[in-house]
Each structure stands twice: as structure tokens, then as C-alpha cells.
Amino acid sequence: MERIPYWNIGYGLLIDLLSLPALAVFGYGIYGHWKRIRQGKASVKLGLTLDALKLGPLHIRSFLTRGIVGTRIYRKLCTGIAHGLLFWGMVLLSAGTILVFANVLFRLPVFKGEFNHWFMGAALDAAGVAALAGVVYLLIRRLFPPERLTCFRANSGFIQVEIGIIAIVVTGFFIEGARIAQNGADPGSFVGNWLGSMLSVGRGGLELHRYLWWTHGLLALATIAYIPFSPLVHLVLAPANAGLDVPVPGPKMGVIDFESFEGDGDETPSLGASKLADFSRKNLLDASTCLKCGRCHEVCPAAQTGKKLSPKGVMVTLAEYLQHGRMDDESLLEAISTDAIYSCTTCAACMEACPVSVNQPNAILQMRQHLLMERSEMPEIMGQANRSLEARHHPFIGTGFGPNDWRKGIDVPFYEKGTTEYLLWIGCSVAYEERTQSIARAMVAILKHAGVSFGILEENRCTGDPAKQMGNEFLFTEIAGQNIEEFNDLGVTKVITMCPHCFNSFTRHYPLLGAKFDVVPHAVLLRGLIEAGKITLTNSGQAICYHDPCYLGRHNQVLSEPRSVVSSVGQLVEMPRHGCESFCCGAGGGNYWTEEEGTRINQTRAKEALDTGAKTIATACPFCMLMLTDGLKKFTEEQMVKDIAELVCSRMESGAQGVPQTLVST
Amino acid sequence: MHIIVLAKVVPDYEVPSADFELVGNRAHPRYTRMIGLYDENAIELGVQLKEKLGADLTVASYGLGDDVQFLRKALAMGADKVVLVEGTSDDPYVIAANLKEAIDRQGAVDLVLAGRQSSDMDRGVVPGVLAGMLDLPFVPQACGVESADGGWKIAQITETGKRLLKLSGTGVLSITSVPENVPRIPAVKAIFAAKKKPVEKLAEIGTGKMNVSELSVAIPKVESNCELIPAEDMDEAVRVLLRRLKEERYL
Numbered sequence: 001m002e003r004i005p006y007w008n009i010g011y012g013l014l015i016d017l018l019s020l021p022a023l024a025v026f027g028y029g030i031y032g033h034w035k036r037i038r039q040g041k042a043s044v045k046l047g048l049t050l051d052a053l054k055l056g057p058l059h060i061r062s063f064l065t066r067g068i069v070g071t072r073i074y075r076k077l078c079t080g081i082a083h084g085l086l087f088w089g090m091v092l093l094s095a096g097t098i099l100v101f102a103n104v105l106f107r108l109p110v111f112k113g114e115f116n117h118w119f120m121g122a123a124l125d126a127a128g129v130a131a132l133a134g135v136v137y138l139l140i141r142r143l144f145p146p147e148r149l150t151c152f153r154a155n156s157g158f159i160q161v162e163i164g165i166i167a168i169v170v171t172g173f174f175i176e177g178a179r180i181a182q183n184g185a186d187p188g189s190f191v192g193n194w195l196g197s198m199l200s201v202g203r204g205g206l207e208l209h210r211y212l213w214w215t216h217g218l219l220a221l222a223t224i225a226y227i228p229f230s231p232l233v234h235l236v237l238a239p240a241n242a243g244l245d246v247p248v249p250g251p252k253m254g255v256i257d258f259e260s261f262e263g264d265g266d267e268t269p270s271l272g273a274s275k276l277a278d279f280s281r282k283n284l285l286d287a288s289t290c291l292k293c294g295r296c297h298e299v300c301p302a303a304q305t306g307k308k309l310s311p312k313g314v315m316v317t318l319a320e321y322l323q324h325g326r327m328d329d330e331s332l333l334e335a336i337s338t339d340a341i342y343s344c345t346t347c348a349a350c351m352e353a354c355p356v357s358v359n360q361p362n363a364i365l366q367m368r369q370h371l372l373m374e375r376s377e378m379p380e381i382m383g384q385a386n387r388s389l390e391a392r393h394h395p396f397i398g399t400g401f402g403p404n405d406w407r408k409g410i411d412v413p414f415y416e417k418g419t420t421e422y423l424l425w426i427g428c429s430v431a432y433e434e435r436t437q438s439i440a441r442a443m444v445a446i447l448k449h450a451g452v453s454f455g456i457l458e459e460n461r462c463t464g465d466p467a468k469q470m471g472n473e474f475l476f477t478e479i480a481g482q483n484i485e486e487f488n489d490l491g492v493t494k495v496i497t498m499c500p501h502c503f504n505s506f507t508r509h510y511p512l513l514g515a516k517f518d519v520v521p522h523a524v525l526l527r528g529l530i531e532a533g534k535i536t537l538t539n540s541g542q543a544i545c546y547h548d549p550c551y552l553g554r555h556n557q558v559l560s561e562p563r564s565v566v567s568s569v570g571q572l573v574e575m576p577r578h579g580c581e582s583f584c585c586g587a588g589g590g591n592y593w594t595e596e597e598g599t600r601i602n603q604t605r606a607k608e609a610l611d612t613g614a615k616t617i618a619t620a621c622p623f624c625m626l627m628l629t630d631g632l633k634k635f636t637e638e639q640m641v642k643d644i645a646e647l648v649c650s651r652m653e654s655g656a657q658g659v660p661q662t663l664v665s666t
Numbered sequence: 667m668h669i670i671v672l673a674k675v676v677p678d679y680e681v682p683s684a685d686f687e688l689v690g691n692r693a694h695p696r697y698t699r700m701i702g703l704y705d706e707n708a709i710e711l712g713v714q715l716k717e718k719l720g721a722d723l724t725v726a727s728y729g730l731g732d733d734v735q736f737l738r739k740a741l742a743m744g745a746d747k748v749v750l751v752e753g754t755s756d757d758p759y760v761i762a763a764n765l766k767e768a769i770d771r772q773g774a775v776d777l778v779l780a781g782r783q784s785s786d787m788d789r790g791v792v793p794g795v796l797a798g799m800l801d802l803p804f805v806p807q808a809c810g811v812e813s814a815d816g817g818w819k820i821a822q823i824t825e826t827g828k829r830l831l832k833l834s835g836t837g838v839l840s841i842t843s844v845p846e847n848v849p850r851i852p853a854v855k856a857i858f859a860a861k862k863k864p865v866e867k868l869a870e871i872g873t874g875k876m877n878v879s880e881l882s883v884a885i886p887k888v889e890s891n892c893e894l895i896p897a898e899d900m901d902e903a904v905r906v907l908l909r910r911l912k913e914e915r916y917l
């Protein structure tokens with residue numbers, strides 16, 4: 001017979017009425033979150049022109065993919081599948097419940113024919129089984145948790161809600177079974193029919209059914225009301241956080257406008273963040289959304305090598321302060337610790353791993369800005385690098401080289417207004433260290449060979465990016481201003497970079513300060529030259545392992561170009577962690593100038609590269625080159641690290657014109 | 667209370683030796699300019715005294731008009747004012763006489779701090795000459811100063827140890843570096859505040875020179891010839907090393 005909703009239940013409509021107070025409590029709880037988050041500042045403008053589809057501030061694509069579908073969670077396959085089964089199972093079951101409501105209220109004919117058979121019967125039973133399997137897996141994992149879940153603080157509350165969900169699903173099945181035991185089999189309801197065949201008919205069965213029905217209904221409503229007060233609130237916050245995240249990788253720091261400091265008023269805003277009230281709403285939403293899953297902790301180069309920093313730890317601390325309303329409590333910085341704040345390499349591995357789109361380095365860097373610009377507190381060597389950058393326009397303290405030593409003995413053209421096409425940007429990282437100078441020389445040789453119209457600046461200086469990453473936004477703004485002025489005077493419109501940090505700074509931050517020029521990283525340019533047949537290479541066929549620089553790969557998605565360059569001179573091999581999930585060399589965030597605590601990050605990464613068995617380790621960043629070269633010294637005396645430009649130069653068919661090979665190879 | 671710190675703007679004192687060149691017996695003008703190394707220690711000490719004693723802190727300098735931009739760093743570190751006598755002489759007597767002129771205009775002065783030596787000339791003469799001109803006691807190689815009933819308690823660092831001195835009244839001290847006077851990095855607000863602090867420029871006064879003239883300046887080129895001695899067998903390596911050192915007449 002056709003299923004009768006609320007069969008055997010007197011006053012079943014009470015459940016529909018009770019759903020109203022449950023929803024009210026739910027709404028009140030969500031409002032509480034909003035009230036806390038609202039205390040943050042408006043986010044800084046990033047000035048990026050994205051052609052992303054938007055609904056108000058919400059980015060539709062990331063809202064749907066990272067937010068609703070939860071694409072990131074599948075990076076851990078078992079957890080991902082369990083979570084998927086539970087989530088989509090519950091979505092279907094909720095849809096089924098709503099259809100039952102609709103049937104009661106509007107007589108929607110859901111209990112008829114094929115739809116009843118396949119959806120209300122089979123699909124919903126399958127959904128129940130899926131949800132149950134998923135939640136049981138997750139519960140077991142909570143009971144025997146991996147370290148990432150418990151470090152700093154475990155998310156208490158998940159166990160309760162998981163038991164609650166199990167109870168809801170199991171009672172659901174038994175109600176179905178009890179009903180079927182009385183009324184006969186339902187088409188398609190394979191679980192219900194099976195349970196029904198085992199349950200007794202008669203008074204006891206009817207009472208059991210009634211009893212279970214109310215338990216199930218009330219438990220479900222209680223759970224809905226409890227969502228905002230439990231870790232389940234991520235059902236709401238995670239999609240919101242994903243949608244509100246500007247879909248550009250990296251910490252997205254924007255720039256600071258120092259205009260207001262020029263005036264007479266003493267009311268200058270405090271720089272960076274020393275307390276919760278200084279953070280943006282997005283930062284506070286991040287802290288509220290964080291699930292304490294520790295995926296970021298597992299991939300963080302600092303956390304994994306014994307530094308004080310853990311991105312999860314930072315988020316946990318922020319969330320605790322927010323929970324307790326400590327908006328103006330400046331003990332926050334001590335709670336997180338200066339050491340931790342300065343150990344972040346800004347590699348963004350944490351962001352890449354986070355299933356709920358948290359931007360950890362953004363919060364960390366704001367605290368760093370405060371320490372540096374308001375309190376002048378920074379580790380000693382970073383302090384020296386900062387002073388050098390300020391006085392000498394480069395941070396390479398104690399360098400044995402002058403700004404032009406890298407081009408001694410070779411003829412490098414200067415950029416000429418109106419005639420030169422590309423500015424070959426030298427910056428600091430290929431000028432002041434002997435090992436990296438040959439990257440610049442190789443690049444010059446390649447560009448000459450390929451007949452590219454290029455020139456360099458007569459005086460080379462840093463982009464200012466190291467200052468920015470160390471938290472000295474002010475110095476960055478000054479240096480960038482000078483560079484932009486010089487570029488404008490020279491009419492520079494196209495720039496080639498050899499350092500991904502320069503590339504990132506030029507493309508993300510310079511435009512906000514008024515720059516208007518196109519930038520091409522040397523990896524992209526080299527691939528273009530090879531594809532256009534401007535340079536022909538001989539392939540050695542030897543294995544070459546490629547290390548992704550964070551600021552080229554993860555931050556700017558330049559992944560295939562350097563690989564294609566490597567493949568044209570040898571046989572590309574990958575490390576276990578590569579592409580967007582690459583592991584930092586340790587130099588980012590100004591940590592090239594630091595005294596590392598614990599294991600050295602560069603040694604960890606160098607070992608990973610060495611273990612691939614390749615005899616050459618290629619990279620496309622001078623800082624990575626220096627760090628890996630140094631890290632490798634622990635394991636071998638061989639010089640195995642090469643920049644892609646060096647590799648290309650050494651395998652160019654007719655050799656490097658005008659540049660003696662000795663200057664190029666190392 | 668009024669404290670004066672002497673600060674000189676000099677060419678980058680950390681230019682790598684391979685990149686260093688002289689023009690007319692002086693560092694090539696292409697190098698960036700900055701306040702001298704020990705002068706920054708003196709400024710830091712001055713700022714600490716200012717903070718402790720509520721003193722006024724004036725930075726006095728003799729040098730190029732364009733160097734004000736670098737002297738602003740002293741203001742950002744905490745000094746209240748800069749007095750710059752514009753001139754180009756390298757003669758210690760001329761410099762000291764002009765600095766005296768600048769100091770005399772500041773009214774009552776309770777203490778004058780200088781760096782132990784400028785980072786370009788590396789002579790350490792100016793503070794002593796100036797003390798003579800001001801008719802004040804001179805204490806070189808000081809590293810710490812405290813106010814003590816009407817005068818100053820001074821720690822002087824020597825090669826072998828530390829000496830505590832008591833100075834009654836005003837004096838000129840030249841300051842050497844110790845961890846306690848590592849120059850602070852100015853906070854951004856202080857940098858902006860420094861832009862509004864007063865800078866007084868004075869014209870040079872003509873005065874006689876020291877009877878010392880510079881005949882020549884030579885900067886030896888640092889050359890490194892590296893010879894690797896195999897170190898598989900330590901005893902053998904030591905023997906080879908000794909023989910080589912003797913052959914080259916280093917021993």
C-alpha cells in the first residue's frame with residue numbers, strides 16, 4: 001500500500017511546528033557568529049582584476065567548489081570519502097524529509113510509482129547507509145586521532161555530534177523497519193525491508209515505532225538547533241569562507257597607504273595587528289571557520305622542522321581570543337610568540353591544504369607588520385638585512401660583491417628608452433651571491449642568442465619584496481615607489497624576472513602603487529623561446545628533478561612552463577611533494593636571513609630531492625638555488641642544483657654567443 | 667637638560683673590498699651614504715639618556731647639505747633636532763671648530779657624545795680636539811653613562827676590562843659599541859614624526875687647519891690565493907702545511 005506519512009503517530013504535525021523554534025535557535029546561533037566576526041575591520045582592497053563570477057562579495061565558483069563540494073577535503077582520500085558519504089548522504093536524507101513535509105502540507109505525490117521506488121525507497125536507504133558508514137569512520141578516527149587532530153587543541157564537540165548523527169540515522173532505519181513490519185514491504189527500501197523482516201509485528205512493534213519516531217524527530221531538530229554551537233557550524237561557515245576568499249592563491253596582503261601618516265594629526269592608525277580588533281572580518285571568519293584539523297600543521301615547513309610556529313596553533317589562539325571576546329587584548333602576540341610570527345616562510349602550503357579556505361599567513365604577516373613597524377622587534381639577522389635594504393637597496397648583508405660584479409667581463413646592454421623591448425630585471429638575488437650570479441649571466445647569454453631585445457638598469461636594486469615579507473611594508477613602499485618612478489621615466493612596459501619573489505611583487509603589489517607594466521617570469525619566457533624555435537636544445541636524457549619555488553608554483557600557478565623547459569634538456573622526475581603541494585626551501589618570508597631553530601628546512605627539502613636519484617636538481621628561483629645548494633652540503637659535495645636558465649644555456653646548440661661558457665657553467 | 671650627539675654622514679662603510687675604489691683619496695661617490703657606525707651607538711645612548719632623564723637631544727654634524735636626509739634617521743631614533751654646519755673639509759681642526767660653533771649656539775649643554783671614530787676617516791681625533799676647544803674634559807672609549815649628582819658616571823671600556831669613572835659637570839665622551847647601545851630600528855611612526863622635527867643649517871666658519879697634511883692614501887687590494895691541502899691523513903696534512911708555510915716564509 002502507499003506509504004502514509006505520520007502513520008501510527010498522533011499529532012505528527014507537532015514536529016513540523018517544533019522545527020520553527022529549532023530554526024530560530026539555529027538562526028540565533030549563526031547571528032552570534034556574525035556579531036563576533038563583524039567586530040573586524042573591512043578587508044584591504046587587493047585591486048586585482050578578476051573575471052570571476054560574483055554575487056555581491058561572494059565568489060560563486062569557489063563557493064560551489066571549495067565551499068559546497070569541498071574539493072580540498074579529498075586531498076586526504078579516506079577522510080574525504082568518509083566526509084563525502086556523510087555529507088551527501090545527509091543532504092539526500094534531508095531532501096527526503098523535506099519531501100515528506102511537502103507531501104503532508106501540499107500533497108506532493110512523492111510516494112507514488114517510480115519516484116517512490118527509486119528515490120524515496122532505494123536512494124534514501126542508500127544515503128542512510130552511506131552517511132552511517134562515513135560518520136562511523138569519522139568517529140573511529142576521532143577516537144584514535146592522528147597527531148594533526150590533537151596538536152595544540154583538539155576540536156572537542158565532534159564526537160558528540162557524530163554520535164548524535166549515528167543515533168539519528170539508526171533510529172531512522174528502525175522506524176522504517178518497524179513501519180514495514182506492520183504495513184508490508186516498500187518498493188526499493190532495501191534496508192527497511194530487511195529490518196522489517198526481522199522486527200516483530202503487533203502492539204510492541206507499534207509502540208517501538210512511535211517511540212523511535214519521536215526520538216528521531218526530536219533528535220534531528222535538536223541537532224539542527226545545536227549546529228551553530230558545535231563544530232558542525234562549518235556547514236555554514238566553510239562555504240561562506242570559501243566564497244568570500246578572493247580566488248587568488250597566496251596570503252593576499254595588498255599594500256598599506258601611508259598617506260595618512262604625512263598629515264599633522266596624531267591619529268595615525270596602528271600598523272599591522274597586535275590584537276583581534278586590528279584584524280579584518282575575513283581574518284575573524286577564518287578563525288571561526290578553522291576546524292582544528294591540523295592539515296596545515298602537517299604541511300607547514302616551520303611546524304615540521306621544530307620551529308615554534310604552527311598555522312593551526314595560530315588559528316586556535318585567534319579563535320580562543322575571539323570566543324572569549326578578547327578583542328583588545330594585546331597579550332595575543334605573546335601568546336603566539338615573536339619567534340613563531342617570524343618563522344613563517346609565507347610559503348602558503350597551509351592555505352593550499354586547508355579544507356575550509358583559511359588564510360593563515362595573512363594573519364601571521366599582519367602581526368609581523370606590527371612587531372616590525374610599531375615595536376621594531378625582529379630577529380637580529382633580519383634586522384641587519386632590513387637596515388642593509390634601507391641603506392644599500394639590497395638585503396645581502398656581508399656580501400663580497402658590488403652591484404655590477406655579476407657582469408664583469410661580459411657585455412650587457414642597458415635598457416634604452418623607446419628602443420629596448422624587455423627590461424631584464426636583476427634585483428638583488430642574482431647580483432650579490434656568487435652562486436646565483438651565473439643565473440643572470442646564463443639569462444643574458446640566452447637572450448642574446450635568441451635575439452631578444454633586452455637591457456638592464458644601470459643601477460640595480462631590490463624590488464623591496466624582502467622588506468615586505470619581513471613585515472616592513474613602509475620600506476617596501478619606498479623602494480617600490482623609486483622603482484616605479486624609474487620604470488616610468490624609462491618607459492618600461494615589459495619586464496623579465498629571474499626571481500619569483502620579484503615576479504610576485506611586480507604583479508601583485510606594484511600595480512596597487514601605480515605601476516603599469518607586464519611581467520614575464522623567465523620560466524615562461526624560456527618556454528616561449530624554445531617553442532618558437534628561437535633556441536634549440538640538445539636533450540641529455542638525464543634525470544632532472546624539479547623543485548617548485550613557492551612563489552612561482554603555488555602562489556602564481558606557473559607549474560607546467562618550467563617543467564616543459566626541464567623536459568627539453570633532460571628527463572623530468574618529480575619529488576613526492578611537487579606542484580601546488582611542493583615543500584618550501586626555507587628562504588621565504590625573509591627567512592633567508594635567519595638563524596634557524598630545529599632541523600633546517602633546506603636540508604629536509606634537499607634530502608627529498610636527492611632521494612629521487614636524479615643527479616641534477618633544477619629550480620627557477622635564486623633563493624631556492626641558494627637554500628638547496630646549502631642544504632645539499634650535508635649529504636654530498638656535488639654541486640647538483642641548477643637554475644633552469646643555466647640548464648638551457650649549457651644545452652643550447654650553437655653555444656652561448658658572446659659569453660664564455662666558463663662564466664655560465666659552475 | 668641638554669645632550670648633544672655628534673654624528674657624521676659617511677660613505678657605506680661595508681663596501682666589499684673587491685668593489686672598493688678611491689677617487690681623489692676618498693671613497694668613490696657612487697657608494698650610498700649613512701650615519702657612521704659608532705655615531706649610531708652614540709645616538710642610541712643619547713636617546714636612552716633622553717628617555718631616562720627627560721633631556722633634550724640635539725644631533726650636531728658638519729658635512730654636506732644633502733646629507734640631512736640621512737641625519738633624519740637620528741631624529742627617527744629619538745633625537746629632537748639636527749644642527750648641520752655645511753662644509754666639505756676633512757681636517758679635524760676645521761670640523762671641531764665648526765662643531766664648537768654649532769654647540770655654542772645651543773645654550774647650556776650638559777653632555778656631548780661622539781662616536782669613537784668616524785667610519786670613513788677612522789681617526790678618533792675630532793672629539794678630543796673639540797673637548798679642548800670647549801675647555802671640557804674628554805673621556806674616550808666610553809660605553810655606558812648614567813646621571814650622578816650633578817655629573818656623570820661613565821663606564822670606559824679598555825682592551826682588557828672596564829673602568830668606572832666619575833665626571834663632575836659637563837664633558838665630551840667618545841662612545842664605543844657594546845650590546846647595550848646597538849642602535850634601534852625606528853618605528854614607522856617615528857620616521858614620519860622625524861620629518862616634522864627641526865633641522866638647523868649653519869654656514870661654515872673659516873678657521874685654521876691642523877699642521878698635518880695627507881701625502882697619500884693606499885687601500886691594499888685583498889688577494890686570496892687558495893691552496894688546498896688534502897686532509898685524508900691528518901698527520902700528513904699537518905706536515906705538508908708546516909712545510910708549505912716555511913717554504914713561503916710565513917714561519
Ligand SMILES: Cc1cc2nc3c(=O)[nH]c(=O)nc-3n(C[C@H](O)[C@H](O)[C@H](O)COP(=O)(O)OP(=O)(O)OC[C@H]3O[C@@H](n4cnc5c(N)ncnc54)[C@H](O)[C@@H]3O)c2cc1C
Nearest residue numbers: 672673674727728780781782783784787788789790791792
Ligand atoms: C676594531 C678596530 C681595531 C683597531 N685597531 C687599531 C690598531 O690596531 N691600531 C691603530 O692605530 N688604530 C686602530 N683602530 C683605529 C683607532 O681606534 C682610530 O684611529 C681612532 O679611535 C678613531 O679616529 P677618527 O679620527 O677616525 O675619528 P674622528 O674622525 O675624529 O671621529 C670620531 C667621532 O667624532 C665625531 N665626528 C667626527 N667628524 C664629525 C663631523 N664632521 N660631524 C659630526 N661629528 C663628527 C663623530 O662622532 C665620530 O664618530 C682600530 C679601530 C677598530 C674599530
Ligand code: SF4
Nearest residue numbers: 300344345347348350
Ligand atoms: S605560509 Fe608556510 S610557513 Fe607560513 S604558516 Fe603557512 S605553511 Fe607554515
Ligand code: SF4
Nearest residue numbers: 290291293294296354
Ligand atoms: S586552518 Fe585550515 S587546515 Fe589549519 S587546522 Fe584550521 S581548518 Fe585545518
